Amino acid sequence: MKIILLAIGKTDAGYFVEAINEYQKRLEHYIPFEIQIIPDIKNTKSLTMEQQKEKEGELILKNIQPGDYLVLLDDKGKEYTSMQFATYIEKKTHTVSKRLIFAIGGPYGFSEAVYQKANEKLTLSRMTFSHQMVRLIFVEQLYRAMTILNNEPYHHE
Numbered sequence: 001m002k003i004i005l006l007a008i009g010k011t012d013a014g015y016f017v018e019a020i021n022e023y024q025k026r027l028e029h030y031i032p033f034e035i036q037i038i039p040d041i042k043n044t045k046s047l048t049m050e051q052q053k054e055k056e057g058e059l060i061l062k063n064i065q066p067g068d069y070l071v072l073l074d075d076k077g078k079e080y081t082s083m084q085f086a087t088y089i090e091k092k093t094h095t096v097s098k099r100l101i102f103a104i105g106g107p108y109g110f111s112e113a114v115y116q117k118a119n120e121k122l123t124l125s126r127m128t129f130s131h132q133m134v135r136l137i138f139v140e141q142l143y144r145a146m147t148i149l150n151n152e153p154y155h156h157e
């Protein structure tokens, strides 16, 4: 199984890039993992919120292949502790043979078509984060999960 974090728009702020790269590098040791970036949509000012969500949704769906398991990162999804998330990832390694994709929405979230296609929704908190923050929080939680599964002293209960 390969884990993909699918996101829209590149990360501009250097401090996020540095931190995300650090966890991405650490993850190489544990599991095939990749961050796939969908280029930002141009001329968003001429689009309504719904139109932007739909266009972003089309791009997200173009990146989904048959056999992929699609999980939307969403503030209205299922909530886990870090220990539970580690178990969740472990179970997925047994049930998902191809790609486990975690998708991050654009500034207005996901289109209806993306919600329809998704296998499930996962929340990182009941609070809403910026899409840049979500990338960093997700890679740190995935790294934390891998250290839990490998009995390494990173996570402390």
Ligand SMILES: C[S@@+](CC[C@H](N)C(=O)[O-])C[C@H]1O[C@@H](n2cnc3c(N)ncnc32)[C@H](O)[C@@H]1O
Binding pocket: 072, 073, 074, 075, 103, 104, 105, 106, 107, 108, 109, 110, 122, 123, 124, 125, 126, 127, 128, 129, 130, 131, 134
């Ligand atoms: C700025 S938020 C969009 C908020 C938008 N109002 C919505 O309804 O989704 C951008 C993206 O970050 C992700 N996100 C933000 N907060 C999150 C959270 N607490 N848990 C999981 N994903 C989150 C989601 O993928 C969301 O689509």
